[in-house]
Amino acid sequence: MTVVVRNMLMKRMLIPLLVLSLIAVTIGVLAASNLAGAAEAAPLPKFDIPAVSAAHKSSPLPNVIVVATGGTLAGAARDGDKTNFQNYAAGTYEMKDLVAQLPVHKTADVSTYQFGNKGSGGYTIKELYDLSLAVDAALAIYDGAVVTTGTDTMEEIAYFLDLTVRSEKPVVVTGAMRPWDVIGTDGPANLYQAIKVAGSNKTKWFGTVVMLNDVIFAAREVTKTNSHRMDTFDAPMFGALGYVxxxxxxxxxxxxxAAKAGTPEWKSPFDLKTISKDSLPIVEIAYNYQEAGGGAIRGFVEDGAKGIVTAGTGAGGISSKMSAARKDAIDNHGVVFVSTTRTGSGTIYDSGSGNTIGGDNLNAAHARMMLLLSLAFTNDVHTIRDWFTTYGTQDVEVSVDSETVLTTSDEAVTKELVTTR
Incomplete structure (x- = not known):
């Protein structure tokens, strides 16, 4: 009798414990499932991209959409002073009204989408995430896109688009150095010519290009070189892609x-549809100068920076104080650094190891965008280095024929025989 009673008591105790365990496991699975779902199914923004009109569908001309973000091009002179080139309100006019003021375009049918209307420096990285997705949404319908922005951070916005837009169709970024309604403004001509470039389809597979003052540049290479002149944009090491x-x-x-056109390697690793905009990390730039202190780096780390680009002197050099702060940031906080030069041009080669990556010939602003997107997709430094030294570097490799490949190296351009047996 004693054994039977003991067995009955044990069963009565075990059954509730088993039930509680099953409930706990179920709750855990459901919670994990919900978290995974939240990470995998981040809600994507929706965009009210206008449909191609019936008239444009029946036209033989290509359909180009202008995605407007504001900037000087859409600016209005203050107090109605048409001779005041510097005192104006950026992002005043809507793009549909500006396009309506242009002559009817000879080479494209034009539609507009007003994404925003402010200065380029007023956009957050999260808003650039939305802008990139909006451009891709527009290119699912249209043959090419023009993106208008302010010129202050145009090179950064353009390179962000270059790294993230998935469509191979033309993306042409343009703007103006003078507001729309002053005498001698460059805005109308730049807008008209950018539409011409996008409609020509000649920059298909180029990624994003920048066109102002009738000159076409690659987004990766271009930089603003003067605070006021209309020919401010240049690509110091490379020059223009072409002209209008x-x-x-x-x-x-x-x-x-463009040499990778039609291959999987053409697209960058940075498909924004696979991540949440909240996963875009803080990445900063630290500028080196004579006896530069380490306070900027320490402050950036304290603010939560996951990556820092150094704009060094000469071939990327930084002061001893900055170097010490960088070492501490790497050793104790796992921060990833990219080394660039403040000189305006020149290549910084990668050492191949450690948490400091050579930025090739990217300037600091471009390298920041590359590092920011890299850290949004991985924390693995080896992978980030590989992205910088391949996609970020954009070295040339062109197939000549079935037995010869034309490649580049650090030393010279060589022809390599490829064994086909």
């Missing part, structure tokens, strides 16, 4: 990325 004349769009060289 009347009526021609002339392309004289292609960015290295």
């Amino acid at each position: 004349d009347d009526p021609a769009v002339r392309i004289y060289r292609a960015p290295a990325r």
